[in-house]
Structures are given as structure tokens and as C-alpha cells.
Amino acid sequence: MTQTGFTPDLDLDGLSPDEAFAILGNEIRLEIIRVLWREDAAHEYDDGSDTAETMSYSELQQEVDIDDNGKFNYHLSQLAPHFIRRTDNGYRLSGAGKQIARTVIAVSGTDYLDFSTELEQNCPLCGAHVEATYEDQWLRIRCTECDGVFGDQAPTGTLFLTTYPAAGLASRDPEQALAAGLYRCALDITYLMYGICRECAGHISSSVTVCDAHENRGGQPCAACGTPFQVWADMRCDTCRFAKRLPVEIFTTGLIMATGLIDNREMDIHSPSFDEAIDLLQNRVETTVSKDPLRVLITIEDETASFTVTLDDDMNVISFDRSSQTDVVTS
Numbered sequence: 001m002t003q004t005g006f007t008p009d010l011d012l013d014g015l016s017p018d019e020a021f022a023i024l025g026n027e028i029r030l031e032i033i034r035v036l037w038r039e040d041a042a043h044e045y046d047d048g049s050d051t052a053e054t055m056s057y058s059e060l061q062q063e064v065d066i067d068d069n070g071k072f073n074y075h076l077s078q079l080a081p082h083f084i085r086r087t088d089n090g091y092r093l094s095g096a097g098k099q100i101a102r103t104v105i106a107v108s109g110t111d112y113l114d115f116s117t118e119l120e121q122n123c124p125l126c127g128a129h130v131e132a133t134y135e136d137q138w139l140r141i142r143c144t145e146c147d148g149v150f151g152d153q154a155p156t157g158t159l160f161l162t163t164y165p166a167a168g169l170a171s172r173d174p175e176q177a178l179a180a181g182l183y184r185c186a187l188d189i190t191y192l193m194y195g196i197c198r199e200c201a202g203h204i205s206s207s208v209t210v211c212d213a214h215e216n217r218g219g220q221p222c223a224a225c226g227t228p229f230q231v232w233a234d235m236r237c238d239t240c241r242f243a244k245r246l247p248v249e250i251f252t253t254g255l256i257m258a259t260g261l262i263d264n265r266e267m268d269i270h271s272p273s274f275d276e277a278i279d280l281l282q283n284r285v286e287t288t289v290s291k292d293p294l295r296v297l298i299t300i301e302d303e304t305a306s307f308t309v310t311l312d313d314d315m316n317v318i319s320f321d322r323s324s325q326t327d328v329v330t331s
């Protein structure tokens with residue numbers, strides 16, 4: 001088995017991403033994965049160990065409903081060993097096979113999902129009504145009156161925007177989905193800031209863009225760059241291209257929200273609230289940029305603590321200080 005560099009030459013179990021796409025682009029093979037996943041779904045220890053529920057050859061063939069032995073054998077052999085494994089007890093999904101099944105589950109269900117609705121809370125910026133919309137796996141919270149937070153970098157009125165699997169909406173109302181979306185977003189950002197891809201565990205490459213002629217107009221978009229934020233960062237996975245482009249303040253507040261939650265003994269998934277997150281971003285963050293070398297210094301203050309994060313042009317955290325508001329603040 002060779003494990004060479006990253007895409008496009010990624011080669012695990014001798015299977016390149018192109019070969020994996022080719023293998024999975026077949027109805028019968030996907031049906032085999034679906035049947036084995038369904039069999040395994042009832043398995044008590046699902047992902048707790050390498051064990052998985054197995055099916056005998058004949059059971060599997062019957063469930064997949066292919067009478068032609070040669071044909072069935074061919075498709076089975078295409079999936080093994082990367083997506084399915086043959087054991088003494090029969091066939092089961094491999095770790096990669098389970099992940100394919102979970103991905104299909106996460107992305108299914110958008111056709112019947114009507115999620116656009118007005119929320120009970122008001123816009124933290126202007127007090128107008130706020131609505132949630134869901135399209136193409138994106139959950140968006142938008143103000144019905146004002147321009148929102150992101151200037152021309154997001155659709156007008158956007159207050160919050162995140163990718164969100166449809167399967168996770170089925171059992172949540174919009175308020176709960178927003179709280180869960182905020183929490184997921186903070187955790188995504190934490191992964192990125194630690195240089196790890198949440199989707200594939202690959203390495204993250206980052207770059208920052210600074211508006212040199214930036215005008216701070218109290219939350220209004222700057223004439224030069226079209227957004228209220230002077231520094232934006234791109235963080236992208238080298239392997240699977242999972243990416244986020246956001247103001248550095250959001251990367252930093254996301255990191256602090258998530259790590260702050262970890263510190264909190266009374267951890268609550270619904271905390272901080274959407275209003276608190278927007279308040280943090282709009283009113284409690286100060287950003288200073290210095291050049292040669294580029295340093296972005298972000299100070300965030302809430303009621304109990306003050307955080308100072310210094311970033312370089314690759315989004316590395318050069319320093320991270322936390323002091324409680326009663327301490328003498330040094331930086």
C-alpha cells in the first residue's frame with residue numbers, strides 16, 4: 001500500500017479519487033452499499049469498533065436483487081476491498097463504505113424540505129424581522145430590512161450563512177437549527193484554525209487579503225472593498241477543497257466561542273446565542289493591522305474576559321492571551 005502526497009495524486013489502498021468516483025458511479029454498487037449499511041444500522045456498536053454486521057453472499061445478492069451471478073460478482077469485486085470487506089462471516093462495509101453511506105444520508109432529503117420561515121427573534125442590527133432560508137445545503141439567516149453583516153460578499157441581508165446537511169434539519173425547528181448551525185460553524189472554524197480539515201482530516205492552506213484603503217464606517221461597507229471588514233481570510237483544505245472565506249474577526253470569534261465553550265463546565269450547545277454572537281462581532285471586537293511582517297491583532301472583550309489573538313499572513317496564531325476582566329490586562 002502506498003500513501004503518497006495529496007490530490008490529484010492521492011493514493012490510498014491503491015485507489016485514486018478519480019477511481020473512487022468511477023467505482024461509485026454505478027447504481028448496483030451503490031445499492032450494495034445501501035443494503036449493507038441498512039443491515040449494519042441495527043448493529044449495536046456501529047462505529048465503536050472495526051466490527052460491522054455482515055451479510056452472506058446469497059442474502060446480499062437477494063436483497064440487491066440481481067439474478068445474474070457473473071454480473072453481481074463483478075460489481076462486488078469492484079467495491080472490495082476499499083468500500084466493502086469480505087470476512088469469514090460474509091460481507092460488510094469498510095470504514096470508507098460507511099462514510100459514503102453517511103454522506104448520502106446527510107445530503108438526502110432536500111426535495112421535500114421546506115424550511116423558509118420567519119424567526120421569532122429580531123435583527124440584532126436594526127430590529128426588523130429575521131427569516132431563515134434553506135437552499136442547496138446552505139442555511140441562511142437574513143434580515144428583511146437592513147443589508148446584514150457581510151457587505152457585498154454575501155446576499156443582501158445575510159446575518160449568518162453556513163453549510164448544513166438536510167438530514168440535520170428534519171428533527172429541528174428553525175431556532176434549534178440556528179443554534180446548532182452556530183455551534184457547528186464555531187467548531188468548523190476551530191478545526192480550520194488548528195490546520196485540520198473537518199471533512200477529510202487533510203492540511204489547511206490559508207491566506208489573508210487586506211483592504212489597504214479601508215474606511216471604518218461603523219459597520220457600513222467600505223467604499224474600497226465593499227465590506228465592513230478590512231481583513232478576510234481564505235482557509236482551504238489541500239486535499240478535498242473544503243473551504244471557508246470569512247472576515248478574520250469571525251474566524252477568531254468562532255475559535256473563542258468554541259474553546260470558551262470547552263472551558264465552560266456548564267456546557268450548553270445553545271450558548272452563546274445568535275444575538276450574543278452578532279453582538280460580539282459588531283461591538284466587542286477591535287482589529288489592528290501592521291505590516292512587514294503582516295500581523296493582524298484582534299481583541300475581543302465580553303463581560304468576563306478579554307482575548308487577544310495575533311495572526312500572521314497564513315492565519316497562524318502567533319500569540320493568544322486570555323485574561324479575566326478583573327486581571328490587569330497586558331498584551
Ligand SMILES: [Zn+2]
Nearest residue numbers: 123126143146
Ligand atoms: Zn437588520
Ligand SMILES: [Zn+2]
Nearest residue numbers: 211214222225
Ligand atoms: Zn475596505
Ligand SMILES: [Zn+2]
Nearest residue numbers: 197200237240
Ligand atoms: Zn479536506
